[in-house]
Amino acid sequence: xxxxxxxxxxxxxxxxxxxxxxxxxxxxxxxxxxxxxxxxxxxxxxxxxxxxxxxxxxxxxxxxxxxxxxxxxxxxxxxxxxxxxxxxxxxxxxxxxxxxxxxxxxxxxxxxxxxxxxxxxxxxxxxxxxxxxxxxxxxxxxxxxxxxxxxxxxxxxxxxxxxxxxxxxxxxxxxxxxxxxxxxxxxxxxxxxxxxxxxxxxxxxxxxxxxxxxxxxxxxxxxxxxxxxxxxxxxxxxxxxxxxxxxxxxxxxxxxxxxxxxxxxxxxxxxxxxxxxxxxxxxxxxxxxxxxxxxxxxxxxxxxxxxxxxxxxxxxxxxxxxxxxxxxxxx
Ligand code: FES
Numbered sequence: 001x002x003x004x005x006x007x008x009x010x011x012x013x014x015x016x017x018x019x020x021x022x023x024x025x026x027x028x029x030x031x032x033x034x035x036x037x038x039x040x041x042x043x044x045x046x047x048x049x050x051x052x053x054x055x056x057x058x059x060x061x062x063x064x065x066x067x068x069x070x071x072x073x074x075x076x077x078x079x080x081x082x083x084x085x086x087x088x089x090x091x092x093x094x095x096x097x098x099x100x101x102x103x104x105x106x107x108x109x110x111x112x113x114x115x116x117x118x119x120x121x122x123x124x125x126x127x128x129x130x131x132x133x134x135x136x137x138x139x140x141x142x143x144x145x146x147x148x149x150x151x152x153x154x155x156x157x158x159x160x161x162x163x164x165x166x167x168x169x170x171x172x173x174x175x176x177x178x179x180x181x182x183x184x185x186x187x188x189x190x191x192x193x194x195x196x197x198x199x200x201x202x203x204x205x206x207x208x209x210x211x212x213x214x215x216x217x218x219x220x221x222x223x224x225x226x227x228x229x230x231x232x233x234x235x236x237x238x239x240x241x242x243x244x245x246x247x248x249x250x251x252x253x254x255x256x257x258x259x260x261x262x263x264x265x266x267x268x269x270x271x272x273x274x275x276x277x278x279x280x281x282x283x284x285x286x287x288x289x290x291x292x293x294x295x296x297x298x299x300x301x302x303x304x305x306x307x308x309x310x311x312x313x314x315x316x317x318x319x320x321x322x323x324x325x326x327x328x329x330x331x
Contacts, residue, residue, distance in 0.1 A: 005057040005106075005140050006069050007045065010080065012052065019052045023117040024087025024110040024196075024223055027054065028282035030079040033063040039280035040064040043109035044083060045141065047116050052083075057106045057140055081282050087196065087223055088114055096124035098188035102207045102220065104132040104174075104199030108140045110223040111198050119154055126153045128186045132174050132203065134161040157182065174203070179210035187214075198223035243295070243321030247274055248329040265290070265297065265316040265328060276330055281317045288316040288330075295326035 010027075012019045019027070021044050028041045042054035056068040087110055092099075099118045103111040108131060118125040133139050139158065148154045159178070163171045169178055187193065197207045197220045204222050211220045242258040247269055259268040266288050269276045279285040289309055297319035309315060314328065 004069075004138065005055055006072075007053050007055050007141075008068055008072060009046075010052040010054070010078070012080075015082075016051075018082040021048070021052070021083035022086070022088055022090060023048070023114040025083035025085045025113075026110075027052065027083050028081045028280055028284060029064070030081075030280065030284055031064055031067060033067060037279075037285070038064050039282065039285060041282065043113060045109050045112050045116070045144075047120060055106075055109050055112075055140055079284075081280075081284050084282060087221070088117065092118075092194055093121040093125075096122060096191055097126075098191040098193045099125060099127045100186065100188075100193055100195040100220075101127065101129045102132075102195070102197035102199070102203075103129065104203040105134075105138065106140060107197075107199035107203070107223065109198075111196060112141050112144065114196055115148065115154060119148065119151060124153075126188065126191060127155070129154070129156045130159065130182055130186070131156055132159040132161070132199070136160055136162075155186070157186070174206065176206070176210050176213075179207065180214075183210065183214055187216075193218065195220040196223065197221070243323065244325045245321055246293075246325070246327040247276075247290075248293075248327075249274060249276060250331040259321050259326075261321050263320060265314070265319055265321070265326075268321075269316065276316060278317055283315050283318045286315060289313055290316050290328040290330045293327040293329050295324075296322040297326060298322040 010019070024043065026041045026043045028039055031038045031040065042056055044052050045055045046053035056065050058065045058069040097118070099114060101111040101115060111129060115127045115129055118127050129145070131139070145156050149156055157170065159170050159174055161173055169181055195211065195218055197204050208220050208222075211218050242260055245256045245259045245265065245268060247254050247256070247265070254272065254274050256268055256272050266276060266278055266281065276288060278288040286309060290313065292312060292314050297314055299318050316328070
């Protein structure tokens with residue numbers, strides 16, 4: 001790893017089967033830092049089937065990242081919830097594809113996971129990674145990427161903001177002109193393509209804009225902590241795709257007339273500007289617990305089913321609307 005990041009291998013013991021993951025999934029840690037609980041999610045970067053691994057970049061004033069980078073010792077015991085999230089559709093492996101990946105900074109971790117999986121899943125998948133960093137020192141997973149680049153089916157193109165490469169295309173901030181040239185150079189003409197990206201919002205917006213303006217426009221699937229586009233059968237019910245959600249917080253009632261069944265109740269409340277208490281967003285802390293007054297909800301993906309609260313209560317960060325009307329009460 002770089003001097004600023006570390007790869008940590010976890011040994012879940014008999015719980016290992018619960019840590020099997022798909023590319024781009026993450027796990028959430030509950031860490032005790034300075035006498036308080038701190039929840040952090042990190043992407044899994046291990047090859048599928050190996051022990052779970054996370055890559056943690058040290059950030060300024062980041063108590064959790066500092067703990068991983070400076071204090072953690074082999075054999076230490078950590079509290080961690082099983083993988084969540086959904087990025088990579090495994091049906092892509094039914095036939096050969098070219099995976100075109102865009103990453104910036106620590107956004108590399110889900111893209112690394114996708115690349116690693118794709119190379120292993122089929123001998124005829126090809127992967128191109130365009131990876132932007134401010135300096136060569138901030139490149140994460142460099143050794144691992146160099147190792148993967150021994151494969152003729154994997155190519156990584158680094159873009160460095162500080163001008164270290166001296167070459168026009170790989171130097172400075174990514175912009176439309178550079179992206180147009182890169183897409184011209186790297187898009188596949190012989191294989192169907194699937195594109196993914198991960199990084200700050202501005203970066204992902206730029207990539208999607210450039211992709212949409214190509215002579216053959218294409219969609220670049222975004223990695224996002226919030227996005228979990230798992231489709232549950234409840235979404236196919238005849239009542240329609242959206243629900244009316246009524247949320248009462250501390251005695252004040254808000255009605256959201258149209259909430260997508262792809263959204264958690266917590267995200268729906270956030271989007272509507274309703275202040276709800278939440279901490280881990282992973283079903284661990286139970287700070288987002290609410291009473292289900294009427295209607296139905298569902299967990300999606302149903303990975304945390306073993307940790308649901310008692311009957312009649314739900315965790316808003318885990319549950320999505322499952323009936324035409326849903327009413328919950330918090331506080
Ligand atoms: S925010 Fe922690 S369980 Fe929902």
